[in-house]
Every structure is written in structure tokens, then in C-alpha cells.
Amino acid sequence: MPSIGTIAFYATHPAQLRSIIQWKVWHNPVHEIDESKQTESLQRCFHFLRLTSRSFVAVILELHPELLVPVSLFYLALRGLDTIEDDMTIPLQKKEPLLRDFHNILEKDGWNFTENGPNEKDRQLLVEFHVFVEEYKKIKPAYRAIIKDITERMGNGMADYANNAEHNLAGVNTIKDYELYCHYVAGLVGEGLTRLFVEAGLANPALLKRADLHESMGQLLQQVNIIRDVREDFDDKRRFYPKEVWSKHVDNFEDMFKPENKEKALAVNAEMTLIALSRADDCLYYLAGLREQSVFNFCAIPQSMAMATLEVCFQNYDVFQKNVKISKGDACQLMTESTQNLQLVCEVFKRYARKIHKKNNPNDPSFLKISIACGKIEQFIESIFPSQKPPVDAKKNPASAQEVERLKKEANEAKWDTIYLISAVVLTIVVITGTMLLTAWMAGARFDIAFAQMKVQLGQLLGTDDAKAVSPKVSPGGHSEL
Amino acid sequence: MAPTKVLITGGTGFLGTAIIQSFLSLPDPSLYTITALDISPPSLGTQSFSQVRYVRSSVLQRDDLKKVFEEARPDVVVHTVGVYPVGQDRYAPYGKKSKRLWDTVFEVNIEGTRNVIDVAKEVGAKALVYTSSVTVLLDELDKDFRNADETWSTGRATTCYGKSKTIAENLVLSANKPDFLTCVLRPSVLFGPNDPVTIPTIHACILAHETPFILGSNTNLQDWTYVSNAADAHVLAVRNLLNSGTAAGEAFFITNGQPVTPRDFCLAIWREFEHTPAFEVRVPEGIAWWVGWGVEWWSWASGAKSVLNRGIVLDATKDRYVSIVKAKKILGYEPKVRLEEACRISCQFFRQKFKAQART
Numbered sequence: 123m124p125s126i127g128t129i130a131f132y133a134t135h136p137a138q139l140r141s142i143i144q145w146k147v148w149h150n151p152v153h154e155i156d157e158s159k160q161t162e163s164l165q166r167c168f169h170f171l172r173l174t175s176r177s178f179v180a181v182i183l184e185l186h187p188e189l190l191v192p193v194s195l196f197y198l199a200l201r202g203l204d205t206i207e208d209d210m211t212i213p214l215q216k217k218e219p220l221l222r223d224f225h226n227i228l229e230k231d232g233w234n235f236t237e238n239g240p241n242e243k244d245r246q247l248l249v250e251f252h253v254f255v256e257e258y259k260k261i262k263p264a265y266r267a268i269i270k271d272i273t274e275r276m277g278n279g280m281a282d283y284a285n286n287a288e289h290n291l292a293g294v295n296t297i298k299d300y301e302l303y304c305h306y307v308a309g310l311v312g313e314g315l316t317r318l319f320v321e322a323g324l325a326n327p328a329l330l331k332r333a334d335l336h337e338s339m340g341q342l343l344q345q346v347n348i349i350r351d352v353r354e355d356f357d358d359k360r361r362f363y364p365k366e367v368w369s370k371h372v373d374n375f376e377d378m379f380k381p382e383n384k385e386k387a388l389a390v391n392a393e394m395t396l397i398a399l400s401r402a403d404d405c406l407y408y409l410a411g412l413r414e415q416s417v418f419n420f421c422a423i424p425q426s427m428a429m430a431t432l433e434v435c436f437q438n439y440d441v442f443q444k445n446v447k448i449s450k451g452d453a454c455q456l457m458t459e460s461t462q463n464l465q466l467v468c469e470v471f472k473r474y475a476r477k478i479h480k481k482n483n484p485n486d487p488s489f490l491k492i493s494i495a496c497g498k499i500e501q502f503i504e505s506i507f508p509s510q511k512p513p514v515d516a517k518k519n520p521a522s523a524q525e526v527e528r529l530k531k532e533a534n535e536a537k538w539d540t541i542y543l544i545s546a547v548v549l550t551i552v553v554i555t556g557t558m559l560l561t562a563w564m565a566g567a568r569f570d571i572a573f574a575q576m577k578v579q580l581g582q583l584l585g586t587d588d589a590k591a592v593s594p595k596v597s598p599g600g601h602s603e604l
Numbered sequence: 605m606a607p608t609k610v611l612i613t614g615g616t617g618f619l620g621t622a623i624i625q626s627f628l629s630l631p632d633p634s635l636y637t638i639t640a641l642d643i644s645p646p647s648l649g650t651q652s653f654s655q656v657r658y659v660r661s662s663v664l665q666r667d668d669l670k671k672v673f674e675e676a677r678p679d680v681v682v683h684t685v686g687v688y689p690v691g692q693d694r695y696a697p698y699g700k701k702s703k704r705l706w707d708t709v710f711e712v713n714i715e716g717t718r719n720v721i722d723v724a725k726e727v728g729a730k731a732l733v734y735t736s737s738v739t740v741l742l743d744e745l746d747k748d749f750r751n752a753d754e755t756w757s758t759g760r761a762t763t764c765y766g767k768s769k770t771i772a773e774n775l776v777l778s779a780n781k782p783d784f785l786t787c788v789l790r791p792s793v794l795f796g797p798n799d800p801v802t803i804p805t806i807h808a809c810i811l812a813h814e815t816p817f818i819l820g821s822n823t824n825l826q827d828w829t830y831v832s833n834a835a836d837a838h839v840l841a842v843r844n845l846l847n848s849g850t851a852a853g854e855a856f857f858i859t860n861g862q863p864v865t866p867r868d869f870c871l872a873i874w875r876e877f878e879h880t881p882a883f884e885v886r887v888p889e890g891i892a893w894w895v896g897w898g899v900e901w902w903s904w905a906s907g908a909k910s911v912l913n914r915g916i917v918l919d920a921t922k923d924r925y926v927s928i929v930k931a932k933k934i935l936g937y938e939p940k941v942r943l944e945e946a947c948r949i950s951c952q953f954f955r956q957k958f959k960a961q962a963r964t
Binding site: 476479480482484485489490491493494496497498500501504505508509510512513524 | 748750751752753755756822823825854862865874881927929943944
């Protein structure tokens with residue numbers, strides 16, 4: 123039973139309720155899974171997936187059958203890694219080798235891990251990790267190789283961070299470090315997924331050559347999470363905002379959370395938003411390379427949500443006080459819009475870029491840069507989906523001499539095409555007529571008589587004297603006497 | 605190898621000076637000897653360069669012009685001279701009403717260009733680069749232009765300025781022959797240190813208390829060009845015509861490639877002068893147009909010059925941005941000075957200038 127507050131909210135925000143109803147009523151999964159055919163261990167894997175991935179489990183479960191299991195297992199492998207990394211109750215000397223060796227653990231029959239602290243929400247996954255191993259060994263070796271490679275690199279990256287005492291104490295130093303951190307925890311996921319999509323033939327292989335694009339996919343998601351979770355992370359004694367950014371505005375990281383520093387904190391927030399926003403056009407470009415609807419949905423929904431989250435967090439001091447979220451109605455609307463086509467997702471990006479632009483504060487040091495970043499998104503969208511066509515009178519005033527040349531050549535070609543066409547028609551008629559006449563003549567037709575009669579009839583038709591003069595001449599000859 | 609001889613018309617102007625600067629900051633500036641032609645000597649405050657030969661001459665006096673060209677024997681000519689009407693004249697529609705304005709603009713922008721082309725050919729120059737303007741397309745003032753590129757045909761500009769630039773541009777492009785290569789650059793609104801129009805106009809709004817008014821939706825994007833970037837494009841065009849020649853007979857849009865709304869650009873400039881509007885008033889496009897219409901009548905009746913007019917309203921409320929992909933591909937153009945830095949550098953110059961003016 124919904125609370126009175128919820129009812130009041132939707133009574134005053136009918137558009138939100140409408141979005142939710144529309145999503146629930148009209149959204150049909152692209153691919154549905156038949157659980158009865160699954161093995162017990164696979165069902166257990168999906169059970170963990172539902173427990174661990176709160177936000178996007180629905181889209182994972184709708185993925186193309188070819189990729190459903192590999193992507194789910196990829197997700198669980200990384201979640202397992204994450205559960206070890208996050209757990210501060212595991213001593214470093216135990217944690218580090220586990221992280222660095224996790225890619226081999228994926229293949230160890232019957233492996234499980236019971237030493238997680240009781241508060242780790244995903245500890246049960248590691249306790250029953252053998253179900254993962256069992257399923258993992260069944261998927262195609264090509265998919266396994268990709269998952270293993272990414273797990274190894276991410277595990278090593280995490281181990282480096284766990285080893286780095288400075289990082290643990292002071293947080294991230296430079297913007298470059300920040301992006302490197304995001305690379306390990308999200309950029310690599312982007313790479314792994316892209317390789318899986320391409321391997322399955324569901325994405326353009328050219329995406330593999332553009333590492334910057336899938337990197338941006340991961341970076342945007344991770345950066346938005348970091349921007350949004352600053353308060354939660356701070357309470358957990360973790361700092362991901364790079365010092366290079368916040369030190370421009372406040373002396374100590376803690377100062378951002380003091381209400382008297384609201385303006386300075388928002389300047390930090392703006393700069394963080396700017397860094398994330400500069401990835402948006404890459405993400406749209408990436409989405410253009412996906413070939414299959416369920417894969418597109420899988421990638422587009424998180425990106426749209428990220429843009430919307432970025433917008434609610436932008437210039438919003440609540441971020442430093444509490445957990446900020448997009449409303450459920452907005453989320454449903456975004457999901458509806460992100461499960462159709464790229465053009466609609468572009469509209470979403472444009473809408474949120476304009477909202478960010480509207481909230482942009484002229485007194486903020488990043489004001490112009492944010493304005494430029496918003497403009498860049500719009501121009502990019504315009505470049506892939508032009509809203510205007512060049513005027514049709516292009517012939518009158520061509521833009522260059524080469525154009526003139528080209529048009530001249532085209533006109534010339536068109537002229538000759540016409541000539542050839544007419545000649546061909548005439549020739550065909552001549553040949554056919556000729557053949558028919560020849561055949562007729564061979565068969566004994568008398569053209570001389572036909573010709574003479576035609577002349578007579580023509581003369582009669584025109585009513586000339588000439589006709590009278592001709593007709594007597596004709597009647598004696600030919601077949602008339604027969 | 606003998607250095608390439610470059611003649612720059614309008615060589616002491618805002619853009620001309622920047623082009624010289626761009627030539628001189630090449631890795632090996634001794635590859636070029638530069639003659640700067642202008643009707644006025646370098647004015648106070650503009651930079652002049654000892655390596656450059658400055659000659660006074662007018663593009664309208666053909667015989668005189670020819671003498672200068674014969675002396676300089678340029679391999680390549682960069683023609684930047686042009687009349688840019690300011691204030692209400694900037695948007696004056698082409699037609700009977702603006703006959704006098706059209707005559708001046710026509711004379712310099714079209715006849716002047718014709719003279720330069722003819723004389724350059726006569727003295728055996730191999731190439732000519734002409735500074736046109738984005739207005740050849742965008743001065744169809746009541747239309748939006750979103751990411752338009754060079755395949756868009758011109759000829760629909762409604763203003764005297766845009767029309768004159770279109771005709772001049774066509775003269776240059778049709779003069780392109782294998783032994784005389786020409787190309788045309790179309791920069792958008794130029795600004796920079798010592799810029800005669802853009803930043804002073806925006807700055808003047810502060811004193812006129814006009815900064816709170818937002819014309820239109822403030823979602824319409826427009827292109828801006830920092831002067832040194834436009835200058836770099838000219839140097840690239842010169843080098844292209846003298847080498848591969850792939851730019852011959854082509855027109856190129858040249859901008860910073862960072863469209864922002866006019867309001868945001870103004871706010872960024874005002875902030876550099878430590879001004880933030882105390883409050884904001886949104887004036888919808890339709891209302892602004894009628895106000896502009898009213899102000900035009902009032903200034904006609906009273907004879908007073910005013911800032912606002914329908915041209916400005918349309919220019920400020922429509923999308924007007926273009927694609928610079930062609931310039932990037934063919935010329936290798938890259939706007940080196942980014943918009944935010946460009947604003948800072950330019951306004952720093954003007955702050956000092958205004959301070960010095962206040963002292964005297």
C-alpha cells in the first residue's frame with residue numbers, strides 16, 4: 123500500500139505517474155528468458171544478479187540470448203572482485219594476492235570465499251562462488267578469454283590502489299589520477315562489454331578501434347556516480363573528487379560539506395560536472411555503433427540515466443548533504459525513450475544538456491566551459507541527425523569552382539544519357555519494324571499495292587483532287603478483280 | 605630557395621595584423637617576405653613589425669595599386685580589406701532604402717576585390733586568399749542555421765554586407781584558374797585584443813544598463829572566432845594553395861568550433877569586466893522584434909542612433925552556427941586558442957586599454 127506522501131506526490135505530478143504507467147504497460151522485453159530450461163546453478167547465478175545489481179538487472183535480463191549468460195557472468199565476476207576490494211575487514215596481505223589472482227579463481231572448480239565481513243551485502247555470492255565457476259566453464263572460450271583478461275587487469279588495478287597508502291589517506295590527487303581510477307573500475311568494463319558485443323556480432327567491429335569511445339561510456343557512468351555519491355563516500359571515509367579540482371576552491375575536502383561554503387562547493391560540483399559532460403558526445407557516437415536492439419537498450423539506458431542524474435546534481439547543494447536521485451517517473455520516461463532508437467536518445471541528451479545550460483551560473487568559474495560543452499553536444503547531435511537540409515537551389519550558387527565543374531559534368535552526362543536513350547528506342551523500333559516487314563515480304567506481301575491504296579485513302583481523307591486522279595489507276599491492277 | 609613573397613591587403617587592420625603575426629610565428633618565418641598594404645599606417649595600439657614592409661595604398665585606386673603590386677611582385681595575395689558596417693547599418697537590408705550604404709560597401713567590398721584580383725593576375729601572382737564572411741550564408745536573418753556546411757548555397761543574404769561579401773566571394777572563386785589559384789575563408793564574428801567591434805559593443809552594454817535583458821530563448825547557439833585562429837587559417841590557406849592546391853576554388857567556414865549562446869558569450873565577457881547583471885528579464889523573441897521595430901522608427905523620427913534594432917534581435921535570437929569540418933580536413937585547420945582562453949586574453953587587453961583611457 124503506497125504511503126499518503128506518495129499518493130499526494132503523484133496526484134500533483136500526473137506526468138510522472140503517466141511515465142511509470144507507460145513503461146509498465148507498454149514495454150515488452152526484446153528477448154525473454156525461459157527459466158525452466160536453465161540449470162540449477164544458472165538460476166542461482168541469476169538470483170545473485172538480481173540481488174547485486176539493483177539498477178540495471180532488468181536490461182541485463184532482456185539481452186540477446188547469445189550474450190545473456192556471458193554478460194551476466196561478467197557482471198558477477200566483477201561484483202565478486204569488488205566485494206573483496208571493498209571489504210576493509212580483510213587484511214591487505216590477504217586481499218592483494220586475491221585481487222591479483224582473481225582471473226584464475228574464475229576457473230577453479232568449487233572455489234568459494236567465506237572470510238568477508240558480515241556487513242558485505244554481496245558476501246553470499248562469494249560463499250557460493252562455485253555456481254559461478256560451473257556456469258563460467260560452459261560459455262564459449264572466446265567470451266571466457268575476454269572476461270578473464272578484463273578481470274585480471276581490473277584486479278591488478280584495484281590491488282595497486284589498495285597498496286597505495288596515499289590514495290587511501292588523501293584520496294585522488296589529480297584529474298588524471300581520477301580518470302585512471304575511473305578507467306580501472308568502469309573504463310575496463312566498457313572495453314570488456316564492447317569486445318563481447320563484437321564477438322557476438324551484435325556491434326560494429328570498428329568500435330574496438332575507437333578505445334576512446336568505450337572508455338567514455340564507462341567514464342561518464344562512473345564519474346556521475348562519484349559526483350552523486352560524494353556525501354555517502356565521505357561518510358564512508360572515501361574521497362574520489364580529485365584534489366586538483368577541490369583545492370582550487372576550498373582548503374580541506376571536509377570544508378565542502380559545511381553550509382557556509384555552499385558557493386565554493388558548487389564551484390567544485392560545476393567543475394566535476396564539466397569533466398563528465400565532456401564525455402557525452404563520445405557516448406552518443408558509441409551508441410551509433412550498436413547493431414542489436416537489446417544491446418542498444420542495455421547501453422543506452424544507463425547513459426540516459428547518467429545524463430539525468432548529472433543534471434539533478436548540477437548546481438544542487440543537496441549533493442553534499444544527502445542522497446540525490448532522479449524521480450521514478452523520470453526514470454521510467456528515460457527508460458521508455460532509451461529503448462527505441464539513437465535519435466530519441468540524442469533528444470534525451472539534448473534536453474538534459476539544455477537543462478544543465480539553464481542552471482549554469484554566470485558567476486561560476488566554469489560557466490563558459492560548461493556552456494561550450496553543452497553547445498558541443500548539440501552540434502554533435504546536429505551533425506549525425508541534421509535538422510535542416512541545404513536549400514534545393516544549390517545549382518544557382520555553388521560553393522566552389524569544383525562544384526561548378528561537377529554540376530557542368532553532370533548536366534553534360536545527363537544530356538548524353540538522353541541522346542543514348544532516344545537512339546536506343548529508335549533503333550529498336552527500326553529493327554523490329556524492319557524484321558516484320560522483311561518477314562511479311564518474304565511471305566509474299568504486296569507492299570506496292572498496300573502503298574498505292576494507302577495513298578488513295580489518304581487522298582480521300584484529305585479530300586484533294588489528287589485522290590480522284592489516283593483511284594482509277596489502282597482499281598484495274600492488284601487483287602480487286604479476283 | 606628564395607622566400608615566398610606575400611602581400612596582405614588591409615595589413616594594418618585587426619585581422620591583417622594578426623595574419624602577419626601568424627606568419628612571423630611560423631617555425632621558419634624567413635621563408636616569407638611580407639608586404640602589408642593599407643590605406644592607413646599602423647594605428648596607435650596596433651602592433652607593427654620591423655620585418656614587414658608597410659605600404660600606403662587604396663584598393664580603389666587601381667593605378668596606384670598596380671604600382672605597389674609591381675614593386676612587391678607577390679607570389680601570393682591575402683585580401684582582407686572590406687567595409688564592415690557597424691550599428692544599425694550592419695543589418696541594413698539590401699534595397700533602395702540603403703542606397704548610400706550599398707554604394708560604399710559595394711565600392712570597397714566588390715570593386716576593391718575586383719581590382720585586387722585583376723592587379724594580382726597582371727603581376728603574375730600564383731594565388732589569392734580572400735577573407736569573406738560567414739554572413740554570405742547566415743545573413744538570411746530570419747532563418748536558423750544549425751551546423752550548416754559549405755555545400756549550402758549562398759545568394760540569399762538579405763543585408764548589404766552579406767550581399768556584398770557574396771558577390772565578392774563569387775568573383776574570387778570564379779577567378780580560380782590553374783595558374784592563379786584562389787580560395788575563400790568565411791570567418792564568423794571575430795574578436796580579440798584591440799578588436800574594433802565585438803568586445804567594445806558587448807562592453808558598452810554595461811554602461812548602458814542593458815545587461816539584464818535576455819533576448820529570446822537563450823538556447824540558440826552561435827559561432828565565435830578568435831582573431832589569431834582566423835589568422836592561422838589564412839596562413840594555412842596560403843600554404844595549401846602554394847603546395848598541394850587542394851583548397852583551390854573552395855570556400856571554408858572558419859570559427860572557433862565552439863558555439864555558445866550569445867547571452868552566455870556576453871555574460872562571460874561581462875564577467876571579465878567584473879560585471880554580473882543584478883537581475884534578469886526575459887524578452888521573448890516576438891516582443892523583442894516589435895520593440896526593435898519601434899526603436900527603429902523612433903530613431904528615424906528623432907534622428908538619434910540606437911543600439912537595438914530588428915536586425916540585432918534576429919541575429920541574437922536565431923541559431924547561427926556552422927561546421928568547420930571541411931577546413932579541418934583540407935586546410936588542417938585547428939582553432940588553437942580555445943574560446944575561454946580567448947575571452948580572457950582579449951578582455952585583459954581591454955581592461956588595460958580602458959584603464960589607460962580613464963587616466964587620460
